Structures are given as C-alpha cells and as structure tokens.
Amino acid sequence: DGGITQSPKYLFRKEGQNVTLSCEQNLNHDAMYWYRQDPGQGLRLIYYSQIVNDFQKGDIAEGYSVSREKKESFPLTVTSAQKNPTAFYLCASSPQPGGYTFGSGTRLTVV
Amino acid sequence: GIQVEQSPPDLILQEGANSTLRCNFSDSVNNLQWFHQNPWGQLINLFYIPSGTKQNGRLSATTVATERYSLLYISSSQTTDSGVYFCAVDSIKAAGNKLTFGGGTRVLVKP
Numbered sequence: 001d002g003g004i005t006q007s008p009k010y011l012f013r014k015e016g017q018n019v020t021l022s023c024e025q026n027l028n029h030d031a032m033y034w035y036r037q038d039p040g041q042g043l044r045l046i047y048y049s050q051i052v053n054d055f056q057k058g059d060i061a062e063g064y065s066v067s068r069e070k071k072e073s074f075p076l077t078v079t080s081a082q083k084n085p086t087a088f089y090l091c092a093s094s095p096q097p098g099g100y101t102f103g104s105g106t107r108l109t110v111v
Numbered sequence: 112g113i114q115v116e117q118s119p120p121d122l123i124l125q126e127g128a129n130s131t132l133r134c135n136f137s138d139s140v141n142n143l144q145w146f147h148q149n150p151w152g153q154l155i156n157l158f159y160i161p162s163g164t165k166q167n168g169r170l171s172a173t174t175v176a177t178e179r180y181s182l183l184y185i186s187s188s189q190t191t192d193s194g195v196y197f198c199a200v201d202s203i204k205a206a207g208n209k210l211t212f213g214g215g216t217r218v219l220v221k222p
Contacts, residue, residue: 031208037152042197042212050207058209059112088152096208099144099159100199105152 003027006091006103012111013078013085021076021106023091030096032074036060037088037105046089049074050096078108086110113138113202115213122218124188132183132216134198142201142208143174145183148215149194157183157196188220 004025013019025032031050035043045058049068063082068074074093078085086109092100114137124130136143145157158165158172160181165172169188174181185192195217199210 033209035212042214043199043210045209045211048207048209056207090152090154092210094208097141098208099142099156100210101156102146102154107152 004091004093004101004103006089006106008106009104011106011108013108014111016080018077018079019108021078021089021091021108023074023076023103024072025074025093025101025103026072027093027101028071029093029098029101030071031094032068033092033094033100034058034064034066034074034076035090035092037090043090046076112205113140113200113211115198115200115211117196117198117213117216119216120214122216124185124192124218124220126188126190126220126222128188128220129184129186130188130218132185132196132198132218134181134183134200134213136179136181136198136200138179139203140176140179140200141203142210143181144199144210145172145181146197146199147192147194148197154197185218188218190220190222193218193220 007022033048034046047066049055091103162176195215199212
C-alpha cells in the first residue's frame, strides 16, 4: 500500500541534543512538508520541498534543518537552537497540484 | 499571508444529530482540504475541494470559492466522528502548494 511512514512514533531529547525525525513516502509525490502541532492548536509549516535537492523555509523554520537527497525521503533535524521543541511533528506529501497525505506523526518530548 | 477561520471552535452532539462546520478564508485559493484528526493524532484527508460539492457517505462538503468559504456537513453523527476537524487552504498568491491550517473545530459526539 502507498503511504507515508514516520519514525519513531515517540522520541525523547535531552537538552542541547540534536535529533532527526524520519519521513519516507512511496506515493511518488514530488512535494513533501513538515508541520508542527502544539497541544490544542492547528498545524504550522516548518519546511517544505517541491523537488529533490531543493527546500524552502516555512513559517517557523528557526531551530530546524532538513535535506531532500531522495524523492522518497525528507528527514527533519531538530537542533539545540530550537528552544521549545516539545510538540507533535507531522510529515506530508502531495502531487503538484493536489491534496496532501499525512503520516502518523512523531511526538517529541524534551527531558 | 492568508487567514483561515473555523467555526464553531467546539461542538457537542448527540449521536444521530446533524451538524455544519464552517471555514472562512481571506484570499483566493488553489487548494482546500478538510481533515479529521483522530484521538491518536492521525490526520485523515476527508475532502480535496477547492470548489464545488462532494459527498462521501455521511459526510459532504461545499466550497464557494467566490465567497471564500467552505462548509463540512456531518449527518447522522456517530461517536467515531469525534475528534478535531481542520480546514486548510493554499493561497493562489503563494508559491508552491503550501497549506495554511485553521484552528480547528473540536467535535464530541455523545452516545
């Protein structure tokens, strides 16, 4: 079945540590996206990529980095510069134009 | 950027009742989607509906692009309909297919 796989489902980070969230899709979509969701809130765009080897900052990119070396993969690194990283992170992909498909998310907690 | 407002913010329904959720947006759009977020955080695409009317079982949606609003109808609600419903749009003025999310409508269906 085609879809988006995010891993891990739960992730704990110590202060000052970088962590990487995985996102893989087998839908053959050109575009991929990372969103952040805080409790009781909507989703906010962190980064997006419309094509391999290219990506753009979203509304809240500070403290995050991404890469897009393969069409299928769009990993997100949460760096130590992100002061409040505890949140639910959702990855999505879409054809261009077209509707989004989301992964099941990663819950990141700072301990 | 484009503004997306959803109403009502909270909705409590008795099982079997019908309801209408509204999404207003501030600019012309290329893409409009309705999502349901279940208690585990998974975002399920309900409709890709930049204009017109669509139906899927007990759910239907209408977007009137010229008046900048969309409606989601839930008929004969069931307890499994509980969760948060998000409207998200892609502004015609923005580069790329980037969705901006509303704040959501939290729905609780009581048995």
